[in-house]
Amino acid sequence: MTDASPLVFGRHSGHEQVVFCQDAASGLRAIVAVHSTALGPSLGGTRFFPYESEDAALEDVLHLSRGMTYKNALAGLDHGGGKAVIIGDPQRHKTETLLRAYGRFVASLGGRYITACDVGTYVADMDTVARECRHVTGRSPAEGGAGDSSVLTAFGVFQGMRACAERLWGEPTLAGHRVGVAGVGKVGSKLAGLLIDDGASVVATDVSEPAMSRLRTERPEVEVADDTPSLLRSGIDVYAPCALGGALDDEVAATLDARGVAAVCGGANNQLEHPGVEKSLDDAGILYAPDYVVNSGGVIQVADELHGFSFDRAKGKAARILDTTREIFAVAGDEGVPPAVAADRIAERRIADVARLRDIHVGG
Template sequence: MTLTAAPADLVFERTDELGTAGHEQVVFCRDAASGLRAIIAIHDTRLGPALGGTRFYPYATESAALTDVLRLSQGMTHKAAAAGVPLGGGKAVIIGDPATVKTPALLAAYGRLVDSLSGRYITAGDVGTSAQDLDVVATATRHVVGSNGGSGDSGFSTAYGVFSALRAAAEHRWGADGLRGRRVGVEGVGKVGAQLVGLLLEEGAEVTVSDASGDALARVLERHPRVTIRHAVLDAPLDVYAPCALGATLTPGSVDAIRASIVCGAANNQLLDSSVAPLLRRRDITWVPDYVANAGGLIQVGGEIWERTADEVRGDIARIADTVRAILRRSDDGDLLPSEVAAEIVAERLAAAGEGSRG
C-alpha cells in the first residue's frame, strides 16, 4: 500500500472556494494487490475526531474525486457543528465502480488505510458502501461505525432527520398543517430517499419520485403504489423539492426552473457554489442547508461511539427540527439567508472549541 500527500496545486493553490477551506490533511492511497484507489480528507478536528462516510463511485477523473472528497469533508465539519455533535469533519472516496471492482480484499485494504490514521478519521457508509461492506472494513480497523456489528445502516436515520427538517420548514412556511396535502418531489430513492417517501406518505403528503435506476423506482412503487413517477422532479409543479441523490443540482440555471416553495433533502453539497443561495431567496424559495437537514445518519453513528440507546438517538435526530425552526426564525428576524445563519452557528461552535484542539 502506497500513501502520498495530495499534490499542492490540487489542494493548497486551488482557485475555487475549496482553496480557502483549510483542510488539515489529505491522503491518497493506492494498493496494487487489491486495486484500491482511495482519498481520505480530514477537514477540521477542533470538535473531535473526523467522522464521515466512504463514497465508492466511478469518478471520471482523479481530480473530480478529489474535489468531491474535499467538499464532502468540509460539509461533515459543518454538519457535526450544526448538530452540536462533538466530532470533526472527514470523508473518504474510493475510485471505481462498486458493482465491478469492490472485493473483500479491496475493502480490507481500505480498512488498513483508515487504521493508519490512528483514529483521526472514523469511517462510515455512504453512496456505494453498505453495512455489510463496513463489516469487512472493520476486520482491519476499529475506527468504523455503522456496520452490522455496530448500529447498522444509517439510511432511516438520515431520512428521519430530513423528514423532521422538512416538517419544520413546512410549518414555518404554511402553518400547523405543515406537509399534509402538500406535493413533495423526492429526487433519488436509494436507501435514504425510499425511506423518506414512506415517512412523507404517513404524514399525508402527495409524493412524486424520480431516479436514474429503474430498479429503485420499481421497488418504491411496489412498496408505495400511491407515488407518482416522473423523469425529473426539479421542475415539476410541486410545493417541496427534496434532492436525495448526488449534489450540485442547485445551479444558477436550475433555480429558475424550480417551481417548489421549499427545497430540503438528503443530498450533500446541493448548491453548485455559495452564489446560488441568494438566487433561491430572490425567487422566494426556502432552502434548508443540506448539512443541517441530513445530519440524522451522523447522529446515529455518533451515538454508537457514545453508547446511546436507540430511543435517545431518535430523540436527538428529531431535534433537527428545532435547529431548522431556529435558523428560519433567525433568518427572518435578521434578514439573512438560512445558509448565512447556519454558517454563523457553525463558526460560533468551532471558535468556541478553540484552535488548541485542532489536529
C-alpha cells in the same frame, strides 16, 4: 501512503490533512480528507465511485469533508469533518482484499478519521473494513453496530421539512401539500413513506428503474414522474433532491421560481452546484433548508454507535433537527441572509466556542 500534493494547498480549502492511499495488489486508490478536528476526531463516510479523474475525486473529497465539519457541528456532535473516496466502480472493483487494505490505511491515521457508509458502500462493507481497523462505524447489528443509517437520515430530512412547513404555512406538517422526491434510493424511499404517513401527496422519480419498481410496490400511493424536469413541472410545493449532489443550479432555481415551488428540503449532500445559488433561491422567495443540516440524521446515528448504540437515543437527537432548522430560519430572518449563510454562521460560532475550550488547562 503519502501526504497530498500541492494541488491541495493551492485550493486554499483549509484542510488539516489529506492523504492518498494506494495498494496496487488489490487495486485500491483512495483519498482521505480530514478537514477539521476542532470539535473532535473527524467523522464522515467513504464514497466508492468511478470518478473520471484523480482530480475529480480530490475535488469531491475536499468538498464533502468540509461539509461534514459543518454538518457535525450543527448536529451537536463532538466530531470534526472528514471524508474518504475510493476511486472505482463498486460493482466491478469492490473486493474483500481492497476493503481490508483500505481499513489498514484508515487505521494508520490513529483515530483522526472515523469512517462510515456513503454512496457505493454499505453496512457489510464497514464490517469488512472493521476487520483491519477499529475506527469504523455504520456496522451491522450482528457486529455490534447500528445498521442502516438511512433510517434516521430520512427521519431528519422529514423534521427539516416540517420546519419548512411551519415557516411557510404555520403548522409543522406536510399534510395537504405536494412534495417531489428526486431519487428514491435508501433515503428518498423512506422519506416518501414518512411524507405519505404525514398526509402529504408525493411524486417521485429516479434514474434507477429497480428503485422505482421497489417504491411502486412498497408505496403504491406515490405518483411517478419520468424524470426530474417532469417532476419539477408537476405542481409541487416542496422539492426534495435525494440523489447525488449539485442538484440545485441557476437553471433549476429559475424553474422552481417559475413553477411556484415554495421550499427545497432534501437528503442529497452538496445540493448547491456553486456558491450563489442559495441567494438565487432566497431572492426568488424559495425557502431552502441547508442540506448538511437536515440530512444529518445518518451521522447522528453512526456517531451514537461509537458509544454503544441506542436507536431511541439517536432518534431523539435526530428529532432536534426540527429545532435546529427553526433556529436557522430565525437567524436568517433576523440577520437578513439566506438560510445557508445563517447555518454556516451558527456552525462556525460553535466550532470557535468549543475550540477555545482547548486553551483551558486541566492539568495532567
